Amino acid sequence: MLIQGLGLIVLALILCQILAWVMRQRMEVRAVDQIAQGEIAYLRRLTEEAEVRTQTRIRQTDLAWSGWRKFRVLTIMDESDSVKSFYLTPHDKKPLPPFLPGQHVAVKVMPKGRPDPIVRCYSLSCAPNAQFYRISVRREGPRPEAPDRPPGLMSDFLHTSLQEGDFIDLKSPSGTFTLDLSLHTPIVLIGGGIGITPVFSMLDAIVTQKSNREVWFFAGMRNQHDHPMRMQLQAYADRCEHLRLMVCYSDPSPECQQDKDYHHQGFVSVDLLRRCLPSNNYDFYFCGPPGMMEALNRDLGAWGVPANRLHYEAFGPATVGSKVGSPTGSELADVFTIKFLRSDKTVEWTSTKGSLLDLADQHGVRIESGCRSGNCGTCVTAIRHGEIDYPVPPSDMPDEGTCLVCTAVPRSDLELDA
Ligand SMILES: Cc1cc2nc3c(=O)[nH]c(=O)nc-3n(C[C@H](O)[C@H](O)[C@H](O)COP(=O)(O)OP(=O)(O)OC[C@H]3O[C@@H](n4cnc5c(N)ncnc54)[C@H](O)[C@@H]3O)c2cc1C
Ligand code: FES
Structure with missing residues (x-):
């Protein structure tokens, strides 16, 4: 009996082992199956994302135009005391290229009584759409600290002279400060002052896309009077669980209430980012005044954010992380001869003369220009000989064979078609 009982127990144990082995096998098969499914889904997503990127590029290239195109001002809206948004639609009623959020357009206007047109760049400040473009422009007026300074030419014209129904000229959207909408990685968007426009376009695109991408948005303004897109930002923050909004006022006015109208008193700094963000594992997109850009670039690097996760744009000649302002000894020692062929002028360039456009200005050589920061393409000039x-x-x-003289400097003696 005892032997029979032991035999049964041994048999039961063997059966249990076999059963456990079979179950393990089935679980492993299922796990492998799940991993394979996961990998297939992952690969499918990568393929779809690549497809979206390719399609967007194809449509952009197909619909982009060269040179200037006439746009009608549909609507003008106040965004803050100093910022107005202009909704623009093509006069020819043909489709618009689907720009990438963060891109800008060059704008040309010809105010009455001026001998030359004015050209400036403006970021598109809304999500890509097929109906209209929107730019949001801050009027560069005389400031209390410099009341005698004349207002900015273009921004003053747009604010005080341009009317709904008027026409302005635009170049196709361009620029590399863009957000890839086919990705789903977490991001931090930072807009200081009017630098909010390109990052707002990125946010608007994410919200329009109904994406669940984790987004932190930091808006750095003086106070609520200076704060464009205030209502729209708050509406998005109320609506989107995946969006965290931090409004920072450096000089809140007495009627502003902390935690209702704004969250933090002071500038947007990496110190603040470190207090808010759970880690530094984000892509950072920022645009704002030069001081803010320099500090963010430097301090995010010091926090351990790799350079390829820092994306930024300046609204003027930028020096963030660039060689400008720190020429090497040999650059300082360089002297080159520049021939402006059509003007029949030969002059000397040294690093104190600035860009080739500055040099041309100093010697009365007329080259059409706009942004003077390498963004609008207006100053493009053919190089007949030499390197820049x-x-x-x-x-x-x-x-190839041309250069933007507003940001170019010579590397050798040059002959320019100007
Ligand atoms: C890629 C890019 C995107 C941009 N996006 C935007 C945007 O979305 N929104 C926006 O508002 N801007 C944007 N800008 C800036 C814009 O292009 C213009 O530089 C800005 O509107 C000022 O142009 P303006 O013609 O009004 O001023 P300008 O006439 O060029 O004058 C510039 C400044 O100099 C001052 N000034 C003029 N004359 C004198 C003088 N004699 N002495 C002392 N000071 C003087 C003016 O008061 C003004 O503050 C962007 C720029 C770039 C490069
Ligand atoms: S003036 Fe705009 S690119 Fe040179």
């Missing part, structure tokens, strides 16, 4: 360098690379490189 860009201390700050332009947002879009011009064609």
Whole structure:
């Protein structure tokens, strides 16, 4: 009996082992199956994302135009005391290229009584859509600290003269400060002052896309009077669980209530980011005044954010992380001869003369220009002989054999078609 009982127990144990082995096998098969499914889904997503990127590029290239195109001002809206938004639609009623959030357009206007047109760049400040473009422009008026300074030419014209129904000229959207909408990685968007426009476009695109991408948005303004897109930002923050909004006022006015109208008193700094964000594992996109950009770039690097996760744009000649302002000894020692062929002028360049456009201005050589920061393409000039360098690379490189003289400096003696 005892032997029989032991036999049964041994048999039961063997059966249990076999059963456990079979179950393990089935679980492993299922796990492998799940991993394979996961990998297939992951690969499918990568393929779909690549497809979206390719399609967007194809549609952009197909619909982009060269040169200037007439746009009608549909609507003008106040965004703050000093910022107005202009909704623009193509006069020819043909489709618009689907720009990438963060890109800008060059705008040309010809105010009455001026001998030359004015050209400036403005970021598109809304999500890509097929109906209209929107730019949001801050009027560069005389400031209390410099009341005698004349207002900015273009921004003053747009604010005080341009009317709904008027026409302005635009170049196709361009620029490399863009957000890839086919990705789902977490991001931090930081806009200081009017630098909010390109990062707002990125946020608007994410919200329009109904993406669940984790987004932190830091808006750095003086106070609520200076704060464009205030209502829209708050509406998005109320609506989107994946969006965290931090409004920072450096000089809140007495009627502003902390935690209702704004969250933090002071500037947007890496110290603040470190207190808010759970880690530094984000892509950072920022645009704002030069001091803010320099500090963010430097301090995010010191916090351990790799350079390829820092994306930024300046609204003027940028020096963030560039060679400008720190020429090497040999650069300082360089002297080159520059021939402006059409003007029949030969002059000397040294690093104190600035860009080739500055040099042309100093010697009365007329070259049409707009942004003077390598963004609008207006100053493109053919190089007949010699080599140039860009201390700050332009947002879009011009064609081979030409250069953007507003940001170019010589690397050798030069002959320019100007
Ligand atoms: C890629 C890019 C995107 C941009 N996006 C935007 C945007 O979305 N929104 C926006 O508002 N801007 C944007 N800008 C800036 C914009 O292009 C213009 O630089 C800005 O509007 C000022 O142009 P303006 O013609 O009004 O001023 P300008 O006439 O060029 O004058 C510039 C400043 O100099 C001052 N000034 C003029 N004359 C004198 C003088 N004699 N002495 C002393 N000071 C003087 C003016 O008061 C003004 O503050 C962007 C720029 C770039 C490069
Ligand atoms: S003036 Fe705009 S690119 Fe040179």
